[in-house]
Amino acid sequence: MQKITPCLWFNFNADEAMEYYQSIFPDFKVTHKSYYGDWGGPHAGKLLTAEFELFGMKMIALNAGPQFPFTEAISLTINCKGQEEVDYYWNKLTAGGGQESMCGWLKDKFGLSWQVAPEELTKLMAGPDKEKQMKAAQAMMKQKKIIIREIEDAVNGVTA
Incomplete structure (x- = not known):
């Protein structure tokens, strides 16, 4: 239960x-x-x-x-596998009046806050290499919707 x-x-x-x-x-x-x-x-x-x-x-x-509208003080996190799943939930939840925020956060059209979080980001930010963790965090902080490839490129020193 x-x-x-x-x-x-x-x-x-x-x-x-x-x-x-x-x-x-x-x-x-x-x-x-x-x-x-x-x-x-x-x-x-x-x-x-x-x-x-x-x-x-x-x-x-x-x-x-x-009387009590939703705020960012509470959110629901969707743990996604891969960019396709991130894109799906991000696009659906921001459609029809939803609002993008930063670092994978958004509000749906009812004002409920969601975090659309790819497992790949969690692994990059929790790995043993502190420098890679920092690079992943810095790349994430520049994004609204999480783009996994961009964060992986930043961690691996790949420039566009």
């Missing part, structure tokens, strides 16, 4: 977000929905929460209004 379940607070657009994420992530599935009852006032009958799984991780979407 998963001991901790992240809850994402949406501005009364959680149902739209569930459809959006389902179109991006092949294994995304909604496992339960609850609705505002008669006590919900103007929201009676509308979605209150959606429990869902993303890559096997259970999460909750709360449809509760604009």
Whole structure:
């Protein structure tokens, strides 16, 4: 059993977000929905929460209004294998109003922050050679979407 379940607070657009994420992530599935009852006032009958799984991780979407918008203080990291997977998630999550940031970070159209992180970058930055780690970090700091080849070239001293 998963001991901790992240809850994402949406501005009364959680149902739209569930459809959006389902179109991006092949294994995304909604496992339960609850609705505002008669006590919900103007929201009676509308979605209150959606429990869902993303890559096997259970999460909750709360449809509760604009009081607490997403910030970069919390993000979801997608560990990718290769540039093709990085490109796929980056392009999907920035489409339709998403925003690119730096170092593999972005916000989707709902304002949720994501890190699209290739495994290759993690290996380059965690290797035993401190100089190569520094070169990898310096190359990454210049990028928005991570371009693996550019970082590998910087680490290996290859110039364009």
